[in-house]
Amino acid sequence: MPSNPKLQAYINGKIQPYEDVVLHISDLSIQRGYGVFDFFKVQDGQPVFMKDYLERFNESARLMELQVPLTEKELADTIYQLITINNLPISGIKMILTGGYSGNGYDPAEPNLLIQQLPLLLPAPDIVAQGLKVITHDHVREMPRVKTINYAMGIRLIKQIQKAGASDVLYQKNGVVSEFPRCNFFIVTQDDTIVTPSEDVLLGVTRKNALALAGKNYKTEERTITIAEIATAKEAFLTSTTKRILPIVQVDNVIIGNGKPGAVTMGLLQDLIDLEKKL
Ligand SMILES: Cc1ncc(COP(=O)(O)O)c(C=O)c1O
Known part of the structure; x- marks a missing residue:
């Protein structure tokens, strides 16, 4: 597991150390590869074209029959909170929405929402x-x-x-x-x-x-x-x-x-x- 003791990430309503953001084995992303995500850049503390990515994330979730547990505004607020806490010069934000902890390893459950922010390298x-x-x-x-x-x-x-x-x-x-x-x-x-x-x-x-x-x-x-x-x-x-x-x-x-x-x-x-x- 990549380690970065300084970074924080988000899971289901909580911001906590990146190392502690983990999913249970019963999650449908692990069991069946069922989930969606999106990814955008943050440069000098500013998300780049964030609205487009949030819209696409919602559309991916809709087409995949998954419910994003936060409104677009709540998602954006959470992302700004992470950006302030992590304070990285150039980074990528990844939002991941999974099929949730499935009782039988197949039927979808309540989705898990995770957000990570990691340093990013642009092409040399x-x-x-x-x-x-x-x-x-x-x-x-x-x-x-x-x-x-x-x-x-x-x-x-x-x-x-x-x-x-x-x-x-x-x-x-x-x-x-x-x-x-x-x-x-x-x-x-x-x-x-x-x-x-x-x-x-x-x-x-x-x-x-x-x-x-x-x-x-x-x-x-x-x-x-x-x-x-x-x-x-x-x-x-x-x-x-x-x-x-x-x-x-x-x-x-x-x-x-x-x-x-x-x-x-x-x-x-x-x-x-x-x-x-x-x-
Ligand atoms: C399958 C696929 N096509 C195209 C792209 C490029 O999209 P974007 O310009 O929004 O990064 C991505 C991004 O990861 C992708 O996964």
Whole structure:
């Protein structure tokens, strides 16, 4: 168990030392992998785009037939309390809602709500400058609009990704790509249209921000992207809360554009960093 004697976390109405926040073995998250979560950044004591994440957390819970025990305002107040107590410069807040302590290990019970705040590392500049190589894998998430706690496929593929000398895996089904285990996917076409898959994806908050920023200078489209189309793209990139916008320079054996991070991607990354600073 990661140890951090100074940190506090929340469980079912109580803020207590992080080490003491534990679940009983009967919880449905342990028994059946049943639960949802959400995750956002805190920079200089300020939650970044928190409202979007709280809304998505509520929507995930609704689609998963789980009841969030706090109102959005109560959740936000609890999160601000944790931020003040923990006083971390750059961190991630994770809210987790589980199926609860099940009598028979299957039927849902009263959900358990946990909130943790841990220090966060943002991508190093050399990773951004180099760009990523990614591989593809035949898979689509079971409930793409729900941020479930189930990352079994992504975690199972970690060794395969490492063996290929890649950084991540892009899910595809019948030649149509969707998303990464923890990120959304974009391409920039030869005519500078910025495109991201519309179906079978989590509606990423960074995806939404990237589309809005891109829309100021470029045409944007949410539609199907095929593996074949990726080979014709000028640039490609991924988006996520922790990774922001990261250029992709290779997908399987296909080199994207000139094999270097592109100007459109790098411009959007700077726009996103500026937007985060304005909050
Ligand atoms: C499956 C999946 N897709 C996309 C994302 C990116 O979403 P966001 O930009 O809100 O972090 C995540 C985030 O963890 C994810 O789990």
